[in-house]
Amino acid sequence: MAVASEQDGLAGLTEEEPRAHGALRRLLGRVLSVIVSVVLTVFGLLVVTFFIGRVVPVDPLLAVVGDRAPEHVRVQAAVELGLDLPLWRQFLRYLSEILQGDFGNSVLSGQPVLTDIARFFPATLELATVATLIGVCLGVPLGVLAATRHGRWQDQVIRVVALAGYSVPVFWLGLVGLLVFYAELGWVAGPGRIDVVYEYSIEPVTGLMLVDTLLAGDHAAFLDAFWHLILPASVLGYLSLAYITRMTRSLMLAELGQEYVIAARVKGLPERLVIWRHVLGNIMVPLITTVALSYAYLLEGAVLTETVFAWPGLGLYITQSLFSADLTAVLGATIVIGLVFIGLNLLSDLLYTLVDPRAR
């Protein structure tokens, strides 16, 4: 009888005790390194936004006191805003304010920027989430189909569909969508998040219209919100679908030639299981990055789409603030977007360790 020789043995440790100990230490090390990297990234984000705020040729006093204020009023306002201090003191002050959750007041609305963002962001969140769901639920199967029918007509059709999503300007798509599905066919509701009839009867709990109408138990309002959401979400979903389909297709194609795919077929697994269990399991990590990136991109607030659909989201808020030189609001929103990016990156890092044992 043959016995596995020494070289043939286990590469790792053989005893359970040190193994568990090592795993705990590795986990702690990972958590620590994640915390350090997040803190550093956030710090970098604050440095960049602060200096952008100082570099742009916009006089911050102009928006506060107007262009006809006498000199002593300007000086007093500058002292109040801390603009007379050296740059590094200004930065420290900015830093401590941000850390206390004080993003400053919007000149335009007179409200704290965070309050404004809390009002505008849920609209973007709702739109981006539904769009990403559409993008993932259709994009991944389409990408898989294109890869498994590589070079055949299904592949060609899907490639054209994805290419169109890449190249057609989104505002044009939105306008045509409104023209066809709202104005002509009347299948969907028009611009805005909900009809005026419901607008003030729904209490904003989460700010997500679909959730709030459900919480209020108002089915008619829910349906109305849904029909308002579906068109802009589909337009953005198409954009996300185009990206996800292309990525899924090329990731699948790279993986399909691997030996383990042949091994799975040799075992007699039906092609369905070979593709969805074996191959898809192996492209999960890059696929998660793809989806997270596309989601983050939509969460920035799709300015053009939000303008076309009069969607009161973050993109619209930033554009309006920019037009009125409201830098506090713009920078505040930039920081929020930056934090969303960092958060999503962190989330996809955590998901990696779940789907790929080699990342543990």
Place this chain on the structure above:
Amino acid sequence: MSTPLLEVRGLRVAFPGQEGLREVVRGISFTVGCEKVGIVGESGSGKSMTARAILDLIPPPGRVSADRLTFAGQDLTRLKPGERTRLRGRRIAMVLQDPRHALNPVMTIGAQLAETFRLHHRLSRGEARRRSIEALDAVHIRDPERVVRLYPHEISGGMGQRAMIAMMLAPGPELLLADEPTSALDATVEAGILETLDELVTARGMGLVLVSHDLDLVAAFCDRVLVFYAGRIVEELPARDLAQARHPYTQGLLACVPRLGERRRELPVLRRDPSWAAS
């Protein structure tokens, strides 16, 4: 021997290239019974393609044709794709070259084994797990209860290949194709793996086709040897007579085998004659 396990007549595999179809396997014929048949030849001589063609695993746009391709009296060329898939694993299996690539990196060894058991024997989860542990034990893996929980990157190459053999033998196939099963492994591990393979194949009365470029190994391990050259079989002979091979190509291959304790400056140049592959 009445009907051979596998009968191949005029098997051809071709891939479309820039100058029309390019044949990589050019009309080969052989039979395999419940015995150990070795296939030797250089890289690109069509060894692996032959094994894959038998399993219907030539990737598109490759084309396979055969005058006759039967397994246990069943005409494989007439089977529907679904029936061909069901035949795979259950009756004909294949051990691939490198376990580092041939095992799915994101599934545990246990999950990959259990999947095979569940597919072919319709077992419950617990039962499939128990059988997986038994199967690992049968290929002489120590501490199988632990190994089923490990991922391919956590075990050595030799262990991976043992797990691969266990996985491929799980459904109880009658014929096993082994495509260079040890060439990615250390020489010290190789002997152990082959011994295990031999033990299981003999015990189950299976047929084995061993694809290799190692002449010594094939001579020692197999009953019969087929020598491939440029997509054709140039010589077929009993393994123990390999040293007395008559074909100049086989003699050339033998002359290149390094011997222990031998001193030589350079390897002889292998003679290649297009006419050998012609007729």
